[in-house]
Amino acid sequence: MLEQFSFALGVTAPILSLLVLGVIFRRSGFISQEFIDTSNSFVFNISLPCLLFFSIARTPLTQSGNIPLFLFGFIVTLGLAFVFWLLSCLLLPQDKRGVFTQGAFRGNLGIIGIALVVNAYGNEMLAVASLYMAVIAVLDNPLAIFILKPKGHHAFKSILTNPIIIAVVMGLVFAAFSVPIPSFVKQTGQYLAQLTLPLALICIGGSLYWRDFQHHHKEVVWATIAKLILMPLMGILIAIELGFRGQELGLLYLMLSSPTAVSSYIMAKKMTAHGTIAAEIIALTTAASSVVITIGLIILQVLGYI
Numbered sequence: 001m002l003e004q005f006s007f008a009l010g011v012t013a014p015i016l017s018l019l020v021l022g023v024i025f026r027r028s029g030f031i032s033q034e035f036i037d038t039s040n041s042f043v044f045n046i047s048l049p050c051l052l053f054f055s056i057a058r059t060p061l062t063q064s065g066n067i068p069l070f071l072f073g074f075i076v077t078l079g080l081a082f083v084f085w086l087l088s089c090l091l092l093p094q095d096k097r098g099v100f101t102q103g104a105f106r107g108n109l110g111i112i113g114i115a116l117v118v119n120a121y122g123n124e125m126l127a128v129a130s131l132y133m134a135v136i137a138v139l140d141n142p143l144a145i146f147i148l149k150p151k152g153h154h155a156f157k158s159i160l161t162n163p164i165i166i167a168v169v170m171g172l173v174f175a176a177f178s179v180p181i182p183s184f185v186k187q188t189g190q191y192l193a194q195l196t197l198p199l200a201l202i203c204i205g206g207s208l209y210w211r212d213f214q215h216h217h218k219e220v221v222w223a224t225i226a227k228l229i230l231m232p233l234m235g236i237l238i239a240i241e242l243g244f245r246g247q248e249l250g251l252l253y254l255m256l257s258s259p260t261a262v263s264s265y266i267m268a269k270k271m272t273a274h275g276t277i278a279a280e281i282i283a284l285t286t287a288a289s290s291v292v293i294t295i296g297l298i299i300l301q302v303l304g305y306i
Contacts, residue, residue: 010119015112015286018198022205036203043200044266049167051193052137054186055110056171059130060178066128069248070135073255076235077136081105081143083234084226091222098148099274100219102267103281104226106140107258109133111197112286116254116293121247132255137168144264148271164263200262204279207265223260223281228292232257240305250297250306257293259285 025031084104088097107113110133117129141164174181181189235256239249260282269275300306 015201018201019205019283022202026206031206036206039199039203040266040269043196045163047192047196048263049163050189051196053167053171054189054193055130056134057174059127059175070132073132074135074139077105077139080231092219096219096274099268099272099277100223101147102144102264103223103260103278106144106261106264108261109136109255109258113255113258117251120250125247129251141165144267148267204265204282207276207279219277220280220284224284227260227285228257228288232296245305253296253300257296259289
């Protein structure tokens with residue numbers, strides 16, 4: 001148990017450190033709200049699309065193409081997003097339902113999810129995890145736009161012009177046809193991609209005002225329960241019933257239980273008035289994920305499923 005807790009903590013502790021640094025930088029005046037707003041726009045339009053494109057484009061689609069696994073992940077994610085939307089209708093006012101639902105179903109697969117899978121099963125599962133992430137990203141981003149769209153917003157147009165969607169589609173095309181990428185373009189893209197996590201997390205930390213938690217605690221706590229407990233629990237019970245076992249089941253659990261994606265804050269900040277709620281959901285799910293994921297892994301191992 002100690003070893004499993006250590007590798008989960010090794011993935012989440014650096015993220016927590018960046019959140020804390022963001023809080024310190026903002027409170028000390030080292031970064032301003034203008035810096036945060038500009039950085040959020042840069043991440044959403046430049047660095048995050050680069051991260052998604054290059055992570056997908058470098059993974060051949062003919063390698064480790066587990067269609068049943070990807071299809072299951074797609075259907076379960078879509079179904080649970082609908083379940084959480086229904087839950088939000090019972091718990092929350094209309095203007096907060098989109099932020100809650102996105103925080104409850106949208107996991108940090110491209111960063112924490114893949115890292116957890118590699119830590120658990122080694123680099124031989126990296127290709128499968130990357131393709132799984134790509135399939136879910138194709139669902140997550142348009143689904144988040146539909147959920148978050150303000151009144152009168154044209155969701156279909158936003159999907160077609162969304163830089164994240166464009167990056168995912170282009171990455172899949174490059175991977176499918178093995179399109180060569182010049183080394184200098186690849187290296188430049190990787191530099192930009194590497195900015196995504198630290199810059200986004202520092203901005204999230206800088207946007208946190210924990211006194212607001214007194215007003216948002218219901219949304220944040222319920223979203224955290226949904227993301228870290230309800231989503232993996234319901235997904236894994238269905239997966240076990242369908243016969244998934246071993247590394248496949250372990251990958252599903254780690255992906256489904258990953259904390260809320262950093263990009264959910266970026267989209268909530270751009271499309272709603274509740275970016276702070278999204279940031280607090282990310283912070284709390286990230287803080288609690290190492291303990292919850294470790295407990296889940298131990299249970300699945302004790303029961304002999306992974």
